[in-house]
Amino acid sequence: MSTQDGSQEYDALVIGAGPNGLTCAAYLAKAGAKVAVIEKNVESGGGLLTQEISGFKLNHHATYMMLAERMVPYSDLNLADRGVAFVRPEAQVAFLFEDKSSFTLYTDVKRSQASIAKLSPKDAEAFGRLHDDFQKMCDAFLIPATYAPPVEPIEQVELLQNADKLGKVIADISELSPLEVIDRYKFADRRVKAGILYLSSMFGLDPEESGMGFLAPIYVHRLTQNALVRGGSHQLASGLRRTVEEFGGRVVTNSQVQSFVMEGERVVGVRLADGELRARAVVSTLNPEQTFVTLLDGTHAAPAAAGGQGKGGIVAAWGDEIAELRDMASEWQWDEWSLFVCSSGVVGSAPKYEGYEDEVNGALVVVMGFESPEDVLHHVSELRDGKLPDAIAGHGSCLSLFDSLLVPNHVPFGEHHVLRWECWAPYRTDWEARREAYADRCMEKWAHYAPNIRHANVRVRIPWSPLDIEREIPTMKRGAIKHGAYVTLQMGYNRPSPDCSSYRTPVKGLYVGGASTHPGGMVILGSGYNAARVVAEDLGIKGLPGEDATVTEARRKGYLPKAEA
Ligand SMILES: Cc1cc2nc3c(=O)[nH]c(=O)nc-3n(C[C@H](O)[C@H](O)[C@H](O)COP(=O)(O)OP(=O)(O)OC[C@H]3O[C@@H](n4cnc5c(N)ncnc54)[C@H](O)[C@@H]3O)c2cc1C
The missing domain is CATH 3.90.660 (Polyamine Oxidase; Chain A, domain 2)
Incomplete structure (x- = not known):
């Protein structure tokens, strides 16, 4: 799994193969980037979970698709041609x-x-x-x-x-x-x-x-x-995964990211149980606590010889910024029920x-x-x-x-x-x-x-139960189906915090793109879509589809800012 010569193997690594992680990776792969998605579970999909038992297909999580064909990635990524159909x-x-x-x-x-x-x-x-x-x-x-x-x-x-x-x-x-x-x-x-x-x-x-x-x-x-995804919600995840793989991307399952790999002040990869992967950009679709506390702590604790920072490494390097991210993550409000x-x-x-x-x-x-x-x-x-x-x-x-x-x-x-x-x-029962x-x-x-x-x-x-949700998908701590409460201080520009709401974070090389970013949870694919565009811009990857016509129209009408020339 590790990069033998220490060279940058990927353009982008995406942590978490839920709907947003797969969307982000699919756009980048389709645009020609070298991408891998790392997923803890045996199967990709995150909230798009369908379990087949004795021929019955059971959606334990997301079932009702509010936007369905109106999700921009559905048309951009030709998901209809990749086996994704909706029943309304x-x-x-x-x-x-x-x-x-x-x-x-x-x-x-x-x-x-x-x-x-x-x-x-x-x-x-x-x-x-x-x-x-x-x-x-x-x-x-x-x-x-x-x-x-x-x-x-x-x-x-x-x-x-x-x-x-x-x-x-x-x-x-x-x-x-x-x-x-x-x-x-x-x-x-x-x-x-x-x-x-x-x-x-x-x-x-x-x-x-x-x-x-x-x-x-x-x-x-x-x-x-x-609408329902025909054949079970997981079919949508399969369509997204097919897109990633068709364009040369990798989806690595059964593999939990334990920490980041740092060089100086920059995240340059992720550490897994059996090695590490390196990239120019790492996109976390995990919740803020996992990204900014668990993974950063893991990075901090790993000895320098193992590619970590060693004692005092990260915090000493940029104490204030890390402290602020950690504060935000530890004050994060989980969905109340x-x-x-x-x-x-x-x-x-x-x-x-x-x-x-x-x-x-x-x-x-x-x-x-x-x-x-x-x-x-x-x-x-x-x-x-x-x-x-x-x-x-x-x-x-x-x-x-x-x-x-x-x-x-x-x-x-x-x-x-x-x-x-x-x-x-x-959750608390x-x-x-x-x-x-x-x-x-x-x-x-x-x-x-x-x-x-x-x-x-x-x-x-x-x-x-909410306990089963958390066990299946740790991003949904306390059963938080949207990775965190919908309250004013955690929506839009504040999701997960003003410092990270552009999908970039104060940590160089590290991006966020899951349900704890705008527009939030549910299977609408917005966070993964927006994050892919930002990563592509920063890495100089051309070839993403242009802005959706409905967004351009909203700008023209003045509801959204005019696009920068
Ligand atoms: C019971 C239930 C019902 C729901 N019903 C609906 C519905 O009807 N309609 C709807 O639109 N939405 C519904 N949702 C919400 C929807 O499923 C989520 O909001 C959505 O899945 C969030 O997508 P995501 O990609 O941001 O994150 P997730 O789907 O949470 O995916 C994150 C992925 O990251 C993986 N991961 C976690 N930690 C690590 C790690 N350290 N390393 C590697 N991988 C890791 C997880 O295993 C997971 O696969 C429901 C959710 C639940 C739980």
Whole structure:
């Protein structure tokens, strides 16, 4: 593994083969750079994890793709030609209530409005307004800004305020909490408001967190346009990995980076258990604590003879900068709560929601247990206090209804099904003791609405707690699905810190590009995309695709800074 002659073997090394690491490496490899990705796990993919057992394909982590084909790398890297396809069900999310009422949101807003109108015609109109506003915000700014480096907060607000009316609205709502943004639409029916609020928080966003209002349009709008990766989420990782390898890059799995290799004040490579690899640039997609504490400490501790700094090396060389990075990393706020998932492969029939409108049976996501906005807020407040909520509430998906590749022999609409339950859960619980019993309670809750699932023959069942998330993927410490909380001081230009938000770090040769950088977590590939562009610029690698047209348009409209000549 080591470079025999000590020469620089790679242009870039990427630590972590999650969606962002693979994206970063794929762009660089395609542009002609010599690249390797180093991954701790036996298989690449990070959050794009699909486990196949007895022919059932279970996504323990990322499942719902909010941007799907709209991810710029999807087209830039021709992922469609590399086996990545999305399935987008028309009926996206159904919300069930105890009195057997329900409503369903569709990809088509008119159908959503018709469904809401059965509960409240006034709210159907309000939803139409919300949908139009949120869609415009996503198209004009929020999605393009995903594929551009973050802008210093005051400058960003000024740009939006001065651009046009839409820009001003985005700037204004950015100050608010998601709850306050939703309140602007004055939903009258408790059930409709509960549903919209749940969508805004589904991925662990606190609905009462000020300064996070701009995420409400993204989550609410995009969670009505969700897609599955056909054949399991891991197919997306496979497509990205194929791109890396097709252009001569390497993906080294089962190999944990232990520390950096330094020469003077510059990171020149990484140290693995069985040797080292060297490069002109090292991109870490790990969380700030791993990058700036664990790996730098490892570098500090390694004796000079082993390519480390020896005692006092790094800290003596640039004490203040390292101290600041370490402080930032040790003060990093982890997501306050995580997710509990229970996936099963069953022989039986798909869930039939007894007594409910037929439309809910075909929905991708079926939300159960939240009767009112107060329920959602109460649930969140329990999680904020680190408690496992008393009442079970969350959502279920029968993924095999939309993708027959997930079941044995790929028989569509047959007797095999993949059921996936997901709900919010705290990290701090004795999951070792409670995992199975909690999964029982979740499945019982689901069966309360769809009694027929009690009769299924369960062939495989894997409950997956925040502890399992952390064990599988150490970047997700405490089950942090986005590598760190979404709070004002950790978003945009502050993610992970102003010093590192350009994807460059104060340590020469070291870059960051995972979910702890702008635009953050979820499978949107923005961090890896942005980091690749910066690394290419610094290394003088030509041949990356030009800026996406939507970003150029956002610049033209004044939402983003004009490109430098
Ligand atoms: C239960 C759950 C459900 C989710 N649902 C969704 C969803 O529906 N939709 C969605 O968009 N997102 C979802 N997410 C979030 C999404 O998976 C993450 O935000 C995303 O994977 C982050 O991508 P990343 O590349 O930055 O990091 P990661 O995916 O965390 O990848 C980092 C990689 O680095 C590797 N690594 C760690 N330490 C080392 C080391 N020292 N050396 C080498 N390699 C190392 C890890 O093994 C991992 O493969 C979910 C996550 C979880 C846990």
